[in-house]
Amino acid sequence: MPLIEDTARAFMPYPDAPLPHAAAGPLAGLSFAVKDLFDVAGYPTGCGQPLKLAQSGLRSSTAPTVQRLLDAGARFVGKTLTDELAFSMNGQNAHFGSPLNGAAPERIAGGSSSGSASAVSNRLCDFALGTDTGGSVRAPASHNGLIGLRPTHGRISLQGAMDLAPSLDTCGWFSRDGATYARVADVLLGDDPAPLPAAVRLLLPPDLWALLQPEVLAALAPARAAVEALLGAARPAPPVTDSLDAMYWHFRHLQGREAWQVHGAFIERHQPPLGPGVAQRFAWSRSVTAEQYAAALEFRQAFRAQLAQLLGSDGVLLLPTMPDIAPRTDADEASLEDYRNRAIRLLSTSGLSGFPQISLPLASRLGAPLGLSLLGPPGSDRSLVHLAGLLLPAAR
Known part of the structure; x- marks a missing residue:
């Protein structure tokens, strides 16, 4: 029997194998x-x-x-x-x-x-x-x-x-x-090795916000205003990169090459049935060349340095988490893949840099949630969680 009644199809139906946990501690009761x-x-x-x-x-x-x-x-x-x-x-x-x-x-x-x-x-x-x-x-x-x-x-x-x-x-x-x-x-996380100061510089990356449709921008506007009311007016920032398309492809080449290195032998030897989208992504990943991977590594190094310079020790990017609310469950595979590719252009800022990003449930559209994110310098993770604790009650 599972440890919990799964009313959401969220759990794997594994037999119950309870794990011992400490009787007391900072997470007791959770x-x-x-x-x-x-x-x-x-x-x-x-x-x-x-x-x-x-x-x-x-x-x-x-x-x-x-x-x-x-x-x-x-x-x-x-x-x-x-x-x-x-x-x-x-x-x-x-x-x-x-x-x-x-x-x-x-x-x-x-x-x-x-x-x-x-x-x-x-x-x-x-x-x-x-x-x-x-x-x-x-x-x-x-x-x-x-x-x-x-x-x-x-x-x-x-x-x-x-x-x-x-x-x-x-x-x-x-x-x-x-x-x-x-x-x-x-x-x-424990303590941050590079905590943010009490007063942060809130930065708006124009190239990332420009990816959104007007109705999504409108849905995020009240949440954005609430964040600025608490953290200070956001300053326009330079674009995070000269080309979001280039960032997208370098991210995909990094991910694809490494995914094939990890799983390619298993897939080629056993030829397991792979679901829609997953099969196509692994087939594409197999084709990523060593030269493309090397170029992506070089791009990532330069991108990290550029973003680190922009943020310094007190800068925080305010950015949309996703291009829109979640697609409907009956969306076709082509629509889902298009949504995924648009999302990668937003998400790869943190992915390529390796810098922390926290998504907060601060907005909604058509009755569905829409996240707004803070992205900080490397090592500022716990500081971002602290800011989240301030922003969530202030925005509601």
Whole structure:
């Protein structure tokens, strides 16, 4: 029997193997779920792929990040569905189904941390671990009306978790409220190595805001005004890059080349059935050349330096998390892929730089949530969580 009644199709239906947790600690009284990319003792690690699940066996150890949460007193309630091999942003798994968006049931939950976002938005747990390579925490956070952080790259351990693109992979989490988010941040982040000062420079990147349609801009306007009222008037910033198209392609070449290096041998040897979109992305990834990858690495180095100079030690970008609210669940594959490609142009700012970005549920459109994000210098993750705690009550 599962540890919890799954009314949202958010959890993998694994047999109950309860994990011991500390009786007291900073997370005592909170329940949490874990994306099925992380090893948890007594459970398989299915990675959203049937053959991976069949080959997994029951794990004998627990990923260190999961263990930190248990040692802090949080109670584990199950492993959540992930998009197949984490290589999607839709929250629709051809083999295991589609978790329910708790804030807008007629719309996709978003992925690849779909089950984790669904579990939290449907109040099946207090918080849930996910991963973010190209947007897999930030996108579902925006779609489900949750808080979601992509941390500084390497800040939270991914030992004992499936790789997708190691130089881009990060570990994040979801919660519904700022107080819970801060408690988890204290455990997983600790103190910032480079905290933001009390007064920050709020910056508006014009090229990223120009990606939005007028109706989305209008929906975000009140939230943007609330952020400025608390943090100070936003200053126009230079574009984050000379070409968003170039940034998009360099990000995709990095992700694709590394994803094929990680999973290509498995796919070529076993030829597992891959779901729509995922199959095409891996086929495309196979074609990324060493020269394209090298060019992308060079671009990333220059991009990081440029963004670091723009932010300094006190700059925070205010940017939309996603180009719009979540697509409807009946959207066709071509529409979903178009939405994904538009989203990457926003999401790759944090992905390529490795700098932290937190998405906050500050807006809505057509009755569905719409996230607004803060992106800070490397090592300012806990400071961003602190700002989130100030902004959420001020904007409501």
